[in-house]
Amino acid sequence: MKAYFDLKGQTAIVTGCSTGLGVQMAKALANQGANIVAVARRVEMIEAVAAEIKNEFGVQTLAVRCDITDTQAVDAMVKKVMDTFGRIDILVNNAGTGAVAPAEDITDDQFNNEINIDLFGTFRVSRAVAKYAMIPAKYGRIINIASMYGLVGNKVAPCSPYHAAKGGVVNLTRGLAAEWGKYNITVNAICPGYFYSPLTKETLDSDFFQQNAQTMIPLSRYGNEGELDSAAIFLAAPSSAYVTGVALPVDGGYTSM
Numbered sequence: 001m002k003a004y005f006d007l008k009g010q011t012a013i014v015t016g017c018s019t020g021l022g023v024q025m026a027k028a029l030a031n032q033g034a035n036i037v038a039v040a041r042r043v044e045m046i047e048a049v050a051a052e053i054k055n056e057f058g059v060q061t062l063a064v065r066c067d068i069t070d071t072q073a074v075d076a077m078v079k080k081v082m083d084t085f086g087r088i089d090i091l092v093n094n095a096g097t098g099a100v101a102p103a104e105d106i107t108d109d110q111f112n113n114e115i116n117i118d119l120f121g122t123f124r125v126s127r128a129v130a131k132y133a134m135i136p137a138k139y140g141r142i143i144n145i146a147s148m149y150g151l152v153g154n155k156v157a158p159c160s161p162y163h164a165a166k167g168g169v170v171n172l173t174r175g176l177a178a179e180w181g182k183y184n185i186t187v188n189a190i191c192p193g194y195f196y197s198p199l200t201k202e203t204l205d206s207d208f209f210q211q212n213a214q215t216m217i218p219l220s221r222y223g224n225e226g227e228l229d230s231a232a233i234f235l236a237a238p239s240s241a242y243v244t245g246v247a248l249p250v251d252g253g254y255t256s257m
Contacts, residue, residue: 005237008033011085012236015068015125016095018045020197021145021228025092028229029236030057034090037062037081060085068095068121078128088133090236093122093169094145103160111161118165123172126187130180140185141236146170148193148251156212166191170247177245186244188235193251195223218253 012029016022017038026036030053038046038053043065050061062084066077081088096118099110122144134140149159150166170189177187194213196204203209204222214220231250234240249255 004239010034010089012090013037014092015039022094025232035060090141092143098162114161119168142187144189146189146191174245189247191249
């Protein structure tokens with residue numbers, strides 16, 4: 001029997017791995033045998049996540065504090081991972097932010113911050129991992145977490161800088177896929193819709209958002225915990241070698257209409 005999604009012995013970096021979808025995807029990769037590097041700014045949280053994953057899945061883990069807007073910090077993080085594991089096979093660029101306000105009220109600082117974290121941050125980490133690990137190894141799987149709002153606009157939550165940044169991530173994904181394919185590095189994006197989390201549950205369960213789900217989402221509901229995992233595993237797998245430059249919506253069909 002062929003183990004299509006076996007990641008044993010591989011090393012995966014997951015940024016934004018202190019809460020929510022980042023932790024879920026890290027656990028999904030660990031479930032397939034990957035060693036996990038949890039990266040975020042809040043060191044106590046990533047240390048707790050790393051310990052939990054190690055105990056639950058029996059893989060090696062490492063917690064590294066890193067601000068993805070700081071190039072030196074990103075390069076140092078990648079060096080530490082290489083010193084520890086000697087390889088980086090998978091990168092999940094999950095760290096991000098989101099400013100919600102009418103476009104006419106968005107400040108320059110808000111716009112710049114969004115681009116710096118969501119778009120430039122994704123590039124910074126990808127650049128360092130590719131340069132120091134994946135290109136020399138002639139192998140890699142980069143998964144950028146964009147958003148369905150990187151593919152379409154919306155009338156529910158005004159967030160034009162987020163649309164711009166995540167749209168940039170989608171086309172950055174295509175650009176890097178085209179450039180790094182010769183090194184056997186695949187670069188793909190996942191574009192999640194709304195997912196339940198401790199921070200979003202109250203909002204998504206409100207009457208307004210429940211009605212919005214019935215109107216705007218073919219599956220008539222929001223995403224549940226774990227429903228992003230299989231997409232991450234698929235794109236991380238060695239057997240997905242011929243899939244690159246893809247923006248994969250996981251949104252209950254929101255972007256199909």
